[in-house]
Amino acid sequence: xxxxxxxxxxxxxxxxxxxxxxxxxxxxxxxxxxxxxxxxxxxxxxxxxxxxxxxxxxxxxxxxxxxxxxxxxxxxxxxxxxxxxxxxxxxxxxxxxxxxxxxxxxxxxxxxxxxxxxxxxxxxxxxxxxxxxxxxxxxxxxxxxxxxxxxxxxxxxxxxxxxxxxxxxxxxxxxxxxxxxxxxxxxxxxxxxxxxxxxxxxxxxxxxxxxxxxxxxxxxxxxxxxxxxxxxxxxxxx
Ligand code: 5RP
Numbered sequence: 001x002x003x004x005x006x007x008x009x010x011x012x013x014x015x016x017x018x019x020x021x022x023x024x025x026x027x028x029x030x031x032x033x034x035x036x037x038x039x040x041x042x043x044x045x046x047x048x049x050x051x052x053x054x055x056x057x058x059x060x061x062x063x064x065x066x067x068x069x070x071x072x073x074x075x076x077x078x079x080x081x082x083x084x085x086x087x088x089x090x091x092x093x094x095x096x097x098x099x100x101x102x103x104x105x106x107x108x109x110x111x112x113x114x115x116x117x118x119x120x121x122x123x124x125x126x127x128x129x130x131x132x133x134x135x136x137x138x139x140x141x142x143x144x145x146x147x148x149x150x151x152x153x154x155x156x157x158x159x160x161x162x163x164x165x166x167x168x169x170x171x172x173x174x175x176x177x178x179x180x181x182x183x184x185x186x187x188x189x190x191x192x193x194x195x196x197x198x199x200x201x202x203x204x205x206x207x208x209x210x211x212x213x214x215x216x217x218x219x220x221x222x223x224x225x226x227x228x229x230x231x232x233x234x235x236x237x238x
Contacts, residue, residue, distance in 0.1 A: 003085070006228070007035060008197045009128050009130065012128035012129065012225035012226055012227075013037040013081050013126070013128050013225065014040045014124040014225075015037060015221045015225040015229070016037060016040070016041075016128065016224065016230055017037055017038060017039065017040025017041035017042075017044060017090075017125060017126050018019050018040055018041065018044045018098055019232075020041045020090045020124050020222050021040075021041045021042075021044035021045045021048065021090070021109045021225050022044075022055055022127045022145070023090070023122075023124060024048065024057055024088065025087075026046050026055055026056055026057065026206050027055075027056040027057070027076065028054075028056075028057050028060070028086055028087040028088055028131070029056075029057075029058050029059075029060065029083040029085070029088075030045070030057060030060070030086060030087065030090065031058050031059070031060050031062065031086050031088065031089030031090065031091070031116035031117060031119065031120050031123075032045075032059040032060065032061050032062060032070055032075070032087045032089075032090065032091075032116075033062050033089070033091025033092055033109075033113055033116075034062045034063040034065060034066045034092070034107045034109035034112075034113060035088055035092035035107045035109075036092070036166075037092040037093070037127060037128065037146075038066075038090055038091050038092045038126055038127045039069060040126075041090045041102055041126055042059075042066065042069055042070055042073055042075060043069075043073050043178075045059070045073070045075050045084050046073025046074045046075050047073075047204035048068070049075060049082035050073055050074055050093070051176065052176070055165075057075070057076070058076050058077065058078040058083060058118075059077050060077070060078060060079060060080055060083065060086060060116055060231040061077055061106070061112075062091065062102075062109050062111070062112040063095050063108075063109040063112060063113075063179055064179050064198075064214045065109075066109075066141075068078055071216075072087075074143065076112060079120055080115070081115070081227045084094070084119060085119060085121070086120040086121065087120070087121055087122070088120060088121070088122050088124065088126070089117050089119075089122070089123045090124050090126060091104070091113055091116075091117065091123070091124075091125055091126070092104075092107075092124075092125065092126055092127060092139040093118065093125045093127055093211070093215070094106045094131065094139070095131055095132075095133045095135065095136055095138075095139050095140050096125065096127055096131050096132050096219075096222050096224070097133060097136050097145070098132075098134065099137065099218045099235075100125075100219040100233065101136060101196060101212075101214070101215065101217065101219070102125065102136075102181055102214070102215040102216075102217050102219060102222075103117075103136050103137065103140050103142055103143075103145075103213050103214065104187075104213045105142075105143030105145070105181075105184070105213030106140060106213075108143070108168070108175060108176060108178045108184055109128075109178070109179065110143055110145055110211055110212070111145050111180055111182065111210055111211040112179065112180070113215075114117045114211050114218075115197050116214065117218050118128055118218070121222075122220045122221070123218055123219050123220050124219075124220065124221045125219050125221070125222045125223070126175055126221070126222075126223045126225075127222060127224055127225070128224070128225050128226065129224070129225065130231065131153045131224075131225050133192075135192035136192060136193045136195075136196055136214070137188075137189040137191075137192040137193035138192040140168075141183070141186035141188045142163070142186070142187045142188075142189065142193065142199075142212060142213050142214065143168070143183055143184050143186050143187075144165075144184070144185045144186075144187060144203060144209060144211075144213065145178060145180075145182040145183070145201060145209075145210045146182060146183050146184075146185055146208050146209055146210060147182060147183075147208050147210060148181070148183050148236070149208065150172075150208065151167065151183050151185065151208070153201035153208065154185060154206060154208065154209065155185075157197075157206065159174075160186070161199065161202060162189055162190075162191065163176075163187040163188065163189050164187065164188040164189075164190065165185050165186070165187040165188075166181070166185070166186050166187075166188075167183060167184075168185070168186050168188075169183040171176045180210075182210055192220065193214075195223065196214050196216055197216060199214065200212055200214045200216060201220045205218065209238065219233045219235060220234065220235050221233065221235065
């Protein structure tokens with residue numbers, strides 16, 4: 001195999017991202033997620049703008065990293081203050097359940113991602129097939145964004161809920177700080193998350209918890225790329 005050739009997973013991420021970029025139409029305001037899969041979508045949106053295939057498109061970035069990427073790709077940016085209703089949001093995920101509920105946040109952008117997703121009429125997630133799970137929590141820890149003050153107070157309650165919480169640290173051992181100045185507690189659930197809605201309610205009831213990586217009922221479609229191409233999974237209608 002050519003050592004410089006992208007890995008199969010990288011090719012799948014690219015295919016999922018590029019397929020979702022084709023959803024962007026002239027004049028749309030689009031939420032731009034964060035991560036290595038949605039990166040391909042943002043690059044492809046930039047190429048479509050440069051080619052003149054679409055125009056008048058504006059993006060709302062979910063992180064400083066995505067702001068920089070969008071600027072480098074020629075995707076004009078706006079804010080939710082100026083465009084509070086988005087036509088579309090494209091983002092990645094760390095886990096996708098059969099009902100399209102998600103775990104997100106390993107890229108530390110979950111709070112802005114949730115705010116931007118909540119503003120969008122249609123939310124599309126791009127993943128490689130390795131992100132599909134039967135039950136949330138079985139592949140990835142659940143990231144929880146907390147204010148730095150007294151972050152330790154969340155650990156015992158998380159253990160009581162069946163979790164194994166760890167403060168996210170960088171290679172030098174310092175706490176990772178999000179774009180909004182928050183810490184991330186990554187909480188493994190060895191048996192997976194049996195009742196995501198109940199867990200979300202319990203966590204959000206705690207003073208100091210700002211957001212969790214549970215995105216429940218916030219996805220209209222998932223573009224899943226694997227060896228056989230890109231499959232689109234739509235949330236069943238009401
Ligand atoms: C960032 C996220 C990302 O969307 C998620 O981590 C997936 O990233 P990648 O496509 O790099 O696997 O939630 O906060």
